[in-house]
Amino acid sequence: MSATIKPFQYRLPRPAVGVFPGAHPGQMVGNGQLFKRHDTLIARPDPRRIDLRASLLDPFGNYQVRVQQQHSAIDVYLLADLSASMRFGGGYDKRRVMADMLLSIAASALEYGDNIGFIVANQQVLTDCYLPAGKHLGRIQSTAKRLETLDLQPGSAGLLQAQRYLPKHRALVFLASDFHFPLPQLQAILQNLRRHDVIPLVLWDPAEYSRLPDWGLFQIQDLESGKRRTLWLRPGLKRKIEQAFAQRQSQLQHHFRAFGCEPLFIENGYRAAELTQYFLRRAG
Numbered sequence: 001m002s003a004t005i006k007p008f009q010y011r012l013p014r015p016a017v018g019v020f021p022g023a024h025p026g027q028m029v030g031n032g033q034l035f036k037r038h039d040t041l042i043a044r045p046d047p048r049r050i051d052l053r054a055s056l057l058d059p060f061g062n063y064q065v066r067v068q069q070q071h072s073a074i075d076v077y078l079l080a081d082l083s084a085s086m087r088f089g090g091g092y093d094k095r096r097v098m099a100d101m102l103l104s105i106a107a108s109a110l111e112y113g114d115n116i117g118f119i120v121a122n123q124q125v126l127t128d129c130y131l132p133a134g135k136h137l138g139r140i141q142s143t144a145k146r147l148e149t150l151d152l153q154p155g156s157a158g159l160l161q162a163q164r165y166l167p168k169h170r171a172l173v174f175l176a177s178d179f180h181f182p183l184p185q186l187q188a189i190l191q192n193l194r195r196h197d198v199i200p201l202v203l204w205d206p207a208e209y210s211r212l213p214d215w216g217l218f219q220i221q222d223l224e225s226g227k228r229r230t231l232w233l234r235p236g237l238k239r240k241i242e243q244a245f246a247q248r249q250s251q252l253q254h255h256f257r258a259f260g261c262e263p264l265f266i267e268n269g270y271r272a273a274e275l276t277q278y279f280l281r282r283a284g
Contacts (some may be wrong), residue, residue, distance in 0.1 A: 005100060005103040005104050005107055005272075006104060006107075006272040006273075007104060007107040007108035007111050007272060008104065008108050008272040008273070008275040008276040008279070009108070009276050009279060009280075010108060010112075010172070010275070010276075010279045011279055011283055012074070012172065012197060013197065013282065013283075014197075035066060035067075035068060035069070036067045036068060036069040037067050038051060038054050038064045038065065038066060038067065039064070039065055039067050040062045040063065040064065040065070041062065041063035041064070041065050042062070044065050044067060046065055047065075049065040049066045049067075049068075050063055050064070050065050051064050051065065051066050054066075073112075073113050073114050073115065074114050074115075074170075074171060074172055075114065075115045075117060075133040075167055075169075075171040075172070076105060076108075076109040076114050076115065076116050076117070076133070076171065076172045076173075076174075077116075077117040077118065077119060077133065077166060077171055077172070077173045077174065078101065078102050078105050078116075078117075078118050078119070078173075078174045078176060079119045079120075079121075079159070079162050079166075079173055079174065079175050079176070079193075080098050080102070080118070080119070080120045080121070080176050080177070081120075081121060081122070081156050081159055081176065081177030081178070081179075082095070082098065082120050082121070082122055082126075082147070082150060082152050083121075083122040083123070083152060083153065083154060083155055083156040083181075083224065084122070084152050084153060084154040084155075084224050085156075085178055085180045085224050086098075086152055086177070086178055086203070087152045088178075088205060088207075088208060090205035090206070090207025090208060090211075091205055091206060091207050091268070091269075092205055092268070092269045093148070094178070094203050094205070095147050095148050095149075095150060095152070096147075096148050097203060097266070097269055097270045098147055098176060098203070099144040099145070099147040099148050100144075100269075100270040101174075101176060101201070101270050102118060102140060102143070102144045102147070103140065103141065103144050104270065104272050104275075105174060106137060106140045108272075110135060110137060114172075115133035115134050115135060116131075116133065116134070116135070116140065117131055117132050117133035117134070117165075118130065118131040118140065118143060119131075119162050119165050119166070120147075121156065121157075121158025121159050121161070121162060122152065122153045122154070122155050122156060122158055123153060123154065123155030123156070123157050123158055124155075124157070124158040124161065125158045125161050125162060125164075125165060126158070129143055129146070129147075129150075130165060131143060132165075133167065133171070154224045155224070156177070156181050156185070157185075159177070159185075159189045160185070160188055160189055160192060162189075162192070162193075163192040163193060166193075166196065168195075170195060170196055170197060171196050171197070172196070172197050172199070173193060173196045173197065173198050173199065174199045174201055175189075175193070175198055175199065175200050175201065176201040176203060177201075177202070177203065178202065178203050178204060179200075179202055179252055180224075183251060183255060186252075186255055187255065190255070190256075190259045194259075197261075198259070198261050199261065199264070199278075200252075200256050200261060200262075200263040200264065201263075201264050201266055202249075202252060202263050202264065202265045202266065203266050204245075204265060204266070204267045205267065206267055206268070208245070209241055209242055209244075209245040210242060210245075212233060212238050212241065213233055213238075214233065214234070214235050214238060215233060215234060215235075216232075216233055217230060217231070217232060217233070218230070218231045218232075218233045219231075249265065262278075262281075262282065264278050
């Protein structure tokens with residue numbers, strides 16, 4: 001785990017639906033800085049918000065009060081895939097990257113006054129690691145520490161069950177995985193998450209595909225099935241492997257954009273600044 005975990009800034013593409021006051025422009029009316037509309041004093045009996053100019057212009061002679069748009073708090077979740085393929089050990093330990101990511105997302109959410117929750121899955125949702133949305137930083141820290149030594153099991157079907165652990169109202173969901181599973185499964189996962197604002201975080205390691213030798217015997221292993229295979233690497237085969245990953249990246253971008261979200265590829269360890277830049281680009 002990194003010694004210093006930095007928060008990042010995020011924003012929502014549309015008004016939040018949260019009931020409790022917070023930092024995000026919301027759909028609720030209440031105490032806020034943003035003007036929403038005028039209403040009659042009888043409908044909203046708050047003399048402090050009487051607008052004299054609007055009242056004088058009212059053709060029916062009613063006192064008009066200003067109705068403000070309330071800033072609301074939201075629920076933020078990290079939905080993490082920790083199947084066996086995430087055990088790949090190249091330049092970065094993906095379990096450590098996931099732990100850093102959890103701590104950074106939690107620190108960011110708490111700075112905004114939002115709730116933070118955590119769902120982790122392989123073949124099923126790991127209920128002993130599940131954290132419902134709240135402000136329990138101590139439990140987040142202990143869970144992040146546990147992730148670094150968690151035994152990763154094959155399968156990622158548990159991501160299809162994750163919507164049962166998410167709230168019925170719209171939440172901000174960071175979906176983190178290497179996405180080395182069939183695209184139809186990805187479509188099903190996204191369909192289950194359609195009511196939420198999803199941020200796909202693709203955890204790859206350049207050692208998976210771009211740091212292969214030009215020549216020589218090379219042994220590969222499918223971490224999900226455990227099968228091993230020996231290849232005679234040569235420049236042509238190396239290019240095919242690199243092209244396959246480039247094609248996979250294009251396919252993932254296509255599927256996520258069709259769902260209405262843009263993926264962020266994280267390939268050199270976790271840095272909070274990348275997420276800040278991501279949300280700035282999305283807002284622009």
